[in-house]
Amino acid sequence: MNDDPSLFDQPQTVEDRLAAEALVVDVDGFEGPLDLLLNMARTQKVDLRKISVLELSKQYLAFVEKAKELRIELAADYLVMAAWLAFLKSRLLLPPDPTEEGPSGEDLAAHLAFQLERLQAMRQAAAQLMARDQLGKDFFARGLPEEMTRVRKVTYTATLIDLMQGYARIRTRDEFRPFVMDRNNVFTMEEALDRLRGMIGFAGQWTDIQSYLPEGWDGDPVRWRSATAATFAASLQLVKEGHAEIKQSDLFAPIQMRRRESPRE
């Protein structure tokens, strides 16, 4: 590819040559091959749309050669671009082969020109953007923002159903409560039955069931009531089982019980 004599016959000013050399030495300063190409394109001093891609390709390839001479290691990207530009150059120089498929040399050149123009445009846009007034540098936000205090307000609701259920719950619990809470003051029917079963065998005479109350359960009215009820219920159970007889002579008269002599069938 270097056998193209025009590469060295380019009508370049000294300034341009120096610039080209500087490019090579300063290869680290470029952001990739496209950036380098864009810089080279500037030396053509024409509108990017009218740029000679052929010229540019030659210039780039010369750059790569020069870098080799100076033993400067080029990143792979630069070499890929060089290979492609060499290919492009040959396409542009040779008459088009009608049998060959793919884009023409002109298409490829146009695309490269487009890429350069677009990169240039983005550079300018970036510069314009950074030239704008900026927050914290040219214009400012409130220096003393006021804190938003978060107030969490909780509202409570209840429905009439909740209310009534709540009430029903208390009422029923209240009545049920002695079962668990007042175990000390409750004489259960089972206890009364046990007690009566042990004692009934000795009760040949009619005896007031009050006398069967366990000791210590006749003082406190609550305990007395519980023991009386349990004993009465137990006595009914004994009657039902056929072990005892029970009688009450009058309304509110003492309830009396005695052993049944001959158990019923």
Add this chain to the structure above:
Amino acid sequence: MSDDLQADGDETPRESLFEAPPMGEQERMVEAILFASAEPVSVRDLNDRMPHGCDAAEALVHLRKRYEGRGVQVTKVGDAWAIRTAGDLGFLMQRETVEQRKLSRAAIETLAIIAYHQPCTRAEIEEIRGVAVSRGTIDQLLEMEWIRFGRRRMTPGRPVTFVVTQGFLDHFGLESARDLPGLAELRAAGLLESRALPSGAPQLGEGDVDLDEETDEGQSELFED
């Protein structure tokens, strides 16, 4: 509201030895500095920061007038100046999140007892519920304006009583607390589930005792508060 200010605010030409900016400009500067500064700024600092020949004190007078009645105010903080939210708009600086919660069981029960037994003392509530009533519960109901203080009981200690409020009646759609259904009606309405007693359990008290299915739950709750 500040039409009268427009005239002298922006254009008044001022004579100054130092060709200070017009007062309208100075006012803009003070406005921008007070706005952007992280702290209140003294007149001296303002003058230091503004171009030579400016009179920050005078600009402040204009600026202050301009903000009269606005959403923010130019206010003096110590010997410095700042822009602050107008006092009446402080509520905008609070983000209020309203959360709706169900009233606690303790509160509902307390409320129910007051409604059914009003006027009702705290001791009575505790007697009926079988547990102490926490101050918070009563306070909450008072704050919700569902209950209020009734007349003091003419008994030793003259304890306060609680009654339900009109707000309570409105909320629950009741004409009066007397309209609350009784136990029998609650049962009829299915709010009280009738259940057979566990066999062998003694049936104490009046005949119409119903042990609803909540008993267990109820028991454990006894020790809740």
Add this chain to the structure above:
Amino acid sequence: MSDDLQADGDETPRESLFEAPPMGEQERMVEAILFASAEPVSVRDLNDRMPHGCDAAEALVHLRKRYEGRGVQVTKVGDAWAIRTAGDLGFLMQRETVEQRKLSRAAIETLAIIAYHQPCTRAEIEEIRGVAVSRGTIDQLLEMEWIRFGRRRMTPGRPVTFVVTQGFLDHFGLESARDLPGLAELRAAGLLESRALPSGAPQLGEGDVDLDEETDEGQSELFED
């Protein structure tokens, strides 16, 4: 400056289902909220914070006019609003000036490419710059909250896209991405189109290659967010 506003601003009775405060009051409220916040506040947030039935958007129109030419300005930032000091008064604020983070050339160009081409994939950025985009560059812009992830492109590999943020608009004083300098000219010149690459052209950079199919879609999606 805003005498004509006073008339309809303060007194005009407004009909509203919710008895919203008069427009003059609403304007004060918007003023207070915007002054109190260092960040732009969306119209939606304004309405949320103001009493029921308020129309923050209308109040903003009035407020913006009121501050025309003043030391602070009511500025639009995307779909939000903020108060910022007037650009010509920056010289007064040396004390408030925050050290700007030095951005590399690569970062600045990457930012510009994302802003003008958004939503934009990494491969597109690399194609335009002709060089790989380092991870650090994208990370830095993300960290500054000037760019964020957009929707994934519905092309093979579903590459992520980047878009600019409200913070970006705020920082550069842009109402929207449509107001980017020179945008219309660039578009007219076809420089924002993603042109199909003739096969055989070198693909520079090492990005996830997703260039060709996505181009049309990319355009229609431009500046959507």
